[in-house]
Each structure stands twice: as C-alpha cells, then as structure tokens.
Amino acid sequence: MPSMTMIEAIRSAMDIMLERDKKTVIFGEDVGYFGGVFRCTAGLQEKYGQERVFDTPINESAIVGMAIGMAAHGMRPCVEMQFADYMFPAFDQISQEAARLRHRSNGDFTCPMVVRMPTGGGIFGGQTHSQSPEALFTHVAGLKVVQPSNPFDAKGLLISAMEDPDPVIFLEPKRLYNGPFGGDHSGKAIGWKHHPMGEAPAGYYKIPLGKANISRHGEDVTILAYGTMVHVAEAAVLASGIDAEIIDLRTLLPLDLKTIIASVVKTGRCVVLHEATRTSGFGAELIAEVQEACFYHLEAPVVRVTGWDAPYPHAQEWDYFPGPDRVQRALEQILEA
C-alpha cells in the first residue's frame, strides 16, 4: 500500500469521487487553481476542470448556501472552509438549512453535502486558526460529524461522507496533516511514512461512519479521544506504562456507543479527551452517555482533559494544548481513585 500524508489521503478520496461520480463538485476559497492553502485539492482543478473544482468568493455562508442548492438539485458538493474558525458565517446555512432540509420537506429535498474544515491547534495559529468547534455541530439535529486521526481513516471516512445521503461535517485535525503528533513540540518532525496508519490503498475503499476504532487494547482504563488527542493519548500511555484502552471515535455523530460501553464495562474507568474548551464540550456528552450506560460498572468518576475555557492563545500554545503530561496525570488520578 502506498504511504500517504493526511493531505494526500484526503486529496485521493476527492480525486476518486470526482472520477467515479460526475455529480461530484469541489469548491471553496483558494481551492481551485492553487489547490487549497493546505494543498488538499492540489492538482484536482487541472485534472477535472473548472466546472468540477473551483475557487469561490470569501463568503462561507455563500459557499455552503450554494452547496445546499446544488445538493438539493442532485449534485454531490464537497466544500472547504479554509479554517474551522471561519465556518461561523456559514453556521446559519449549516445548522438551520442543510441539517433540516430532509425533515422539513418530508424527504422531498435532501442535502448530500460534505463540509470539510481544518480544525484544532498546534501550529501557532492563535485564536482564529486553532479552534475545535465539533460540539457546535453535534448539537445540531440532522448533521453527521466526523474527525479522522490518520491518513488511512481520513480517506476511507471521506469517501463514506461523500457518498452519504445527509450533510456531513468533516473535521481535519490540521496538526496531523503532515504527521502524527503526540504533543512533543520540541521540533522533531515525524512524518506519516513510518506510521502504520500512514499507509492506505491507492483506490476506492470505505470506512463506515459511526464505527469507532480501538487503536490500543488495554484492561485498566478506557480513553475516549478523536483527532490529534488519539496520538496524545498514545504518548501518555507509553510514558506512564498504564494499560489503557484507547478508543478513537472517528465519528462523533452517529456515535459508536456499543464499542464505548463494551470497553468501559470491561475497564470500569474512563478518561475523556478533547482539545476544545471544556464547558459544554463534546466530552460532556460522552460522559453523560457513559454514566447512563455504565454507572454500575464505574469504579471512579469519569475524568476529562480538555482545552481551558479561554480563547486559544498564540504564544502560550503549549500551556493551552492538553498535552500528554496532563493526560498522564488524569490516568494516574483515575487509577488511584
């Protein structure tokens, strides 16, 4: 299998879908000629032409609005928000229009559309290039929400998203675009080349939406994570020697509760991780589900490690980012409890 960065994997998924389905269109700011500021669509306009892959005005609301119109008409748009931080002008279109079209028209109109967006921090992007808005989307009925943690998953999940009959929010952890990242920011760049999940089939394959992946099997505690935090969890487990089971959620909505419950019932302990701010974050939802389903199996209160409830800072990035030290402390704390 060829080795791929997450950027290449995402590009490959779009390339395959452009090839397979003539109704697929890709557009967004700087997405066409240039190929996207993160290069995810590089070469696609040249290959498929301007009518399939094109640049747009800087108006996220218009980008998603156009995508909804096209999707309703029968096309398969996959659009890019340049950063998740810039999706807010589109939130009206996403949450009030795309999400409800099927329901309010009794299935007369539907919205099979994907909205891709780079998410999360770790690149010194400051408060407007670092946010993790996943909980804003999971709070909206009618949306599916995906966040891969590696190239293999990214490609398979994006193809599934592009074939899904409903609108899918596809969050791409930008810190993982070029390599895995467990929180060591000392400057050593590790690529995907030497990571087992950095290999992916060149052709078409799917990873179903709603299926989590157990990225490490363990007995003593369950860690629920997604995106960059999967790698942070691995680093913390490695450093602590704790026998934790790491569940990479891959899809936040629909959520793979079955896998989560089986694990927590087995370990009796659960730590929830995300980079997003703590209050009303997706972790709150996970903890609620876990306690409802596993209360009598829990041996300690469920703990979460998250970003602080503050705007993402520029210079103090690594004091903000919930790195492996904080995760390790949480693991030790829950095992002592």
Added chain:
Amino acid sequence: MTQLAKLRFPTPPSRPGESVDFSHLLISDVGQLPVPKLDLSAEDSAPYAHGLIRVLDDNGKASGPWADYLKATGSVKMLRNGLRDMLKMRAIDQRLHIAQRQGKTSFYMQCTGEEAIGCGFARMLKKGDMNFPTYRQQSLLVGADYPLELLIGQVYSNSMDPLKGRQLPIMHSSREYGYFSVSGNLGTQYVQAVGWAMAAALMKDDGIAAGWIGDGATASNDFHGALLTASVYRPPVVLNVVNNQWAISSCTGFAGGSRKTTYAERALGYGIPAIRVDGNDYLAVLAASKWAIERTRKGLGPVLIEWLTYRVAAHSSSDDPSSYRSKDEAAAWPLGDPVERLKEHLISIDAWSDERHVQAEAQVLDEVRVVQKEVETHGTFVDPQPMSPVDILRDVYAEMPEHLLRQRKELES
C-alpha cells in the same frame, strides 16, 4: 436547439509564466476629476466612483484640482515626513519578515506596495478617531507614530507585547492610537466601525470611525451589512476598501471586481457617495483622506473610498505567490510604487535628492534595527523567555468566574 447556460469563472491578470494583462483597469488621467463639495451626494459621486483620483502623473509631477486642494493646507515638510513614514513601514516589514524566516516569530504579513494608504490616511485623523483595520493596515500605526517597541513587541509575543502573547503577530490593538483590536475573521469589523460611529454620534463626541476591508473580503455578508446600516443611520464613518488585486491566490474577480464596475460603485446602490483613489500616490491619498474625513466629521454622512493598489509581497509568511501569479505582475502594475513615486516628486520640486533618500533609508532602517534588537532581548521564538500561563485565563471576563479559578489551580499545579 436552445443554448444552455454556462458558468463563468474569473481569470487573473496573469498565471505563472504568462504575460501580465492589466489593460482591464479603469485608470483616468491626472486632473480629470474636480474636488467636489463636501456634501456630495451618492448620485453626483458616480464619476468619482468610476474614475480615479490622482495627483501625481507617471513622471512624479503633481497637478490638477486635488493638488491645489492639498497645497492649500499641506506642506513640503508633510510630504517629506510621509516619505519617511513609508520608508519606516518598509523597513519594519523587511526586518520582521526576515525575523519570521529566522524563526524568531511564528508569522508575519507585509503591506509592501500599500504603504501610502495607511501612512497618509492616519495623518489626516485626529486623536479620538478609531480605525477598524485588517491585518494589512499596520501603516496606520506608523502614520499615527505608534511606539515601535510596542509594534515589534506584539510581533514577538514576548513581555514587550501589549497583548501578552495572546494574539497572532500583526493583529495589533491600541485604543490610544486609534487602532481597534484586529480580528482574524474577515469582514466582521467593517460593520463594527459603523456601530462605533453611531456611538460617536449618539454620545456627541466629534470622533469618527474608519472601517477597512480588503477587496477579497468585500464578498462577506458583513461588508453589505455595513453599507446598509451606514446608509440607514448616516453615522460618521469612512468605509475603506483596499483593492490590492488579490485575496491569497484568488484574483479580485472572485470578489466581483470586473472590467465594468468598481468596488466604489457598490456604495452607490446603497445611497452612499464613493470615490476611487490611486492608493500608490501619496499626494492623492492625503488629499482624498482630507476631503473624506472632513466631510464625515461635519456630519455629512458616510462615504466609501476604494483605494486602488497592488499587493506586492506574498499574502503572508505562509504563502508563496509564485505558484499562482506571474513574478512580473508587481513590475507591470500600472500605478507604480508609492515610495518611488513620492521620492521622484520631491526630487522634481527640489525638495529631496537621491543622496538624502539613501541617507534617510539607512537612518530609518537603523532606527528600526535598534528597537528590534532591544525587543529581542525580551525573548523570541528561537530564544523564548517564559510567559505566565495564567495569562491565558485572565481577561476572559472582567472577573475570573469559579470555573476558571478551578482551571487556574489545575494550570498552576
């Protein structure tokens, strides 16, 4: 068979390796547009929104009614200071861009080629006026004599940074110097400028607001929200559009800039008078700013200025424009370079010389370098000095609520 609809996709003046075509630009000759009365109406501003206010011709000679208008209050000294401001702006950009390349800071954005606009506009404002700038209007700070150590400190995110490292480099903020805290989210602040101006009117101070937006970001909903609210309530606001032809890799055509209409003309549909100005002509910048600001301060309603210019440098330190436009574009830009044009003008009136120019350049560079070295002793990204992590949690609210106090404890443990 009937012909079916076909989509149109805008094309730029050039792509890499192609020859550059700026022939679509509407550029009027110097002296064509008289100075209108201050209470110019939207309808009567049509020729100003379609034409181009210029003072300097291609040989650096100043002429026409706008030159006379400026001469009535301006002085040669003011022009020399303007040249010095622009040289300073250029030196700051150069030094900080290099510092970014050396890893001393994470990010930088230059305003090369656009220096005249902010340097000139700021000189016509008064204390108490407020700009709502984008990330590329640092020239407004230079034109307001903002202390260099604060400007550079912000870019280094160290203990000299008035924003405590919280904001991305270039996203300055200074109430005292009339520079509203810059947001990274495009468009949002254009309409905030309208609100600020409404408050100025309601609170009966004589301050005005100035909104700033790039050509690309005029595509945002907030651009139209600003024009609409400004036209409804008529607050004292100058709405500036900096049309530098590009928005990262997207040409101005993707914001609807076209052969037939200008950004300035969009204001007319909202009933707001608008003028279009050669942004690379420091004298035109001063004259037009003076006219627009005076009119606004007199309560004659909002006005929009489209500044025609060119983004010479990369979009940011993360961008390489050679992959989407010809390297020859800047040289082919029909309105030249603002520094060269003002220099040539001053030389032509015997108020400047090549020697003095070289001297001034060196002097300004030195001034910037000395402050930069001093600021660097407080830490850079290569040689960081610890900053208090608790500053992350401060100022989220006026008073730290319970949950943040708990998080503070955890952060400090």
